[in-house]
Amino acid sequence: MIDISLQQDQYEVVPNLMQHTLVEVLKSRVKTQMEMNGTAKINVPEVHTRSVSDMLEARLAAFDPESGDAEAENAFYVADLGEVYRQHLRWKTLMPRIEPFFAMKCNPDPMVMRLLASLGAGFDCASKNEIQSVLNLGVEPSRIIYANPCKQNSFVKYAYMNNVRMMTFDNAEELHKIKRFHPDAQLVLRILTDDSKSLCKLGLKFGAPLDTVASLLATAQQLDLDVIGVSFHVGSGCFDANAFGEAVIRARRVFDQAKDYGFDFKFLDVGGGFPSAHVTEGITFEKVARILGSTVDTLFGPEVRVIAEPGRYYVGSAFTLATQVVARRTIHRDSDTVAIEDEQESPSHMYYINDGMYGSFNCIMFDHQVCEPLVLLRDGEYVYGRDHPRLIQEPRGVASVWGPTCDSIDLIAANARLPLMETGDWLYFENMGAYTITAASQFNGFRRSEVLYTTTHQDVIFHI
Ligand SMILES: Cc1ncc(COP(=O)(O)O)c(C=O)c1O
Known part of the structure; x- marks a missing residue:
């Protein structure tokens, strides 16, 4: 059991009687270090204990599309710290001799x-x-x-x-x-x-x-x-x-x-x-x-x-990114000039979402990632999961998904298979923890997507 207490300007790791032998008490060291540095207060975010799905749903449920609240409308991550912990345990079980030094550049x-x-x-x-x-x-x-x-x-x-x-x-x-x-x-x-x-x-x-x-x-x-x-x-x-x-x-x-x-x-x-x-x-x-x-x-x-x-071993699967469809363009073709096969395979809609290649999706360019958009909220209904019953029956078309900047390199998926989405619906992307947010820029004035935290491992407890 690892119990991490987060207090206003410090945190402590309290070893529990049941603790894993890896846990160290950091409290005094952290305090000393901060005293030495005169470190200002650390803003410690809340860490929930819900599933990733519940986190996404709660955030979307709290968002009022009529409010004009840009913060709540922005793309956001849910980070599952329990997943990071599971990866650590897996490492220690399968490669006990090799000490992991996390490559922090990754995230x-x-x-x-x-x-x-x-x-x-x-x-x-x-x-x-x-x-x-x-x-x-x-x-x-x-x-x-x-x-x-x-x-x-x-x-x-x-x-x-x-x-x-x-x-x-x-x-x-x-x-x-x-x-x-x-x-x-x-x-x-x-x-x-x-x-x-x-x-x-x-x-x-x-x-x-x-x-x-x-x-x-x-x-x-x-x-x-x-x-x-x-x-x-x-x-x-x-x-x-x-x-x-x-x-x-x-x-x-x-x-x-x-x-x-x-x-x-x-x-x-x-x-x-x-x-x-x-x-x-x-x-x-x-x-x-x-x-x-x-x-x-x-x-x-x-x-x-x-x-x-x-690097990616620890964090790749721990971060899920939720993005809003902020705009849609329907592609009108001259039906005389487009062959039927083409019609079925080329995108009929272009969706624009509020994180892109210059933000989290820089991993497409720098890390050769393929990012698959999944439907999160459609027509006001929360449909998380690849096999959500509502989505299984829906016809799908080919669409392209683009980031929010004015640059045409900002393409996230050229041929995504999606049901018809409306502006204001949401998409999500799994496995977005590695080489994403760390190299995100603010090009065109878009900010980096915020991170919300949860832990799905019962042995990792954070409290403030
Ligand atoms: C020196 C060094 N170590 C470790 C890593 C992490 O690699 P990975 O995320 O593939 O584990 C990198 C990544 O570029 C690196 O340059």
Whole structure:
């Protein structure tokens, strides 16, 4: 049981007699940290204990379309913190040896961060701001890895001043920079692995090819820097579980090579790329855990500490986005010129909703996501669920769904199968927790969609 009390300007994690062994008491640390920082009050949102469906319905029921209330009319998320907790338990059950360091770039939602901090997770940070926000939660610097191989000087210095020691590198210039600004760093050599089985190929930008490893280790030795181990990233949105096993084999080679340069590596970081909970075909977390867990155990003794940097794994399935249809255009065709088959397959309506490609749906462009609109409220009736009886009987047509900006790139779904929707109806999108809100802009003056919180796991209790 994890019981998180949220008070006006602090929160505490109270261990319960039945508690999970992972739970830590953060209260005093958080207080101290905030006193040190003179941190202003944290606005703590309410966390409900309803189902996601009930949350969506309650919000829509409270909305009066005649009121002109823009806040209530805006798109919004429901975040299920219980789902994040379930993912954590799943990780701990299936890969107990590998410590998760949440890649917060994926979704630095403050409540997700608090929950994971209280569960004892570590954090993968990419910048000064990310490090700062984790430290402000009261997390010890040793639970942070600065996992950006190319860092700004002042950010390295910030890490030094705040005793954040673990950081990755993949080039010689970075070693000289680190020698200058953080000579006590515990360095992790990020190696290049085969990312061809991933949607986001991070190897285009980062990772030392294996034929450069020798000279990097030689440079680190000359500079008297402490290299503690190896990291890799198989690529985000990986769709082949074997990629993890193959990368671990490469890492083993580098561990062996390091001995020639006087290094005795005791640290392996297996990166991110783990599938979210809604991925149940092809690559599943179970498959990855089986392959990765056994390869790590076969190739690395217990003296080697193993961490990972999961991002989408934790949050992908935990966020649902509700959007209103704010406008509709009917496409009129010249029936003489359009073949019957075309008529059935090309969109007859264009729906415009109040979040888009420049907001939450940037994941379509940056993260190769396919976002499926589902009907939430139609003609005043709440119809959540793919097999809602009212919708099953409805004829469906092909429609395109667009975001709210004036840019034509703002297309969310080109060929969605939807029943006829009216302005004022609502659509929702599941599995919107990863690489969505974190990179949302305010282009054209639209604001980021607000997040409402619930927990559907009885062991996670938040109260104010
Ligand atoms: C260094 C690093 N670690 C971890 C992640 C998280 O990846 P994922 O969300 O696929 O787990 C990323 C994503 O870009 C990354 O760049």
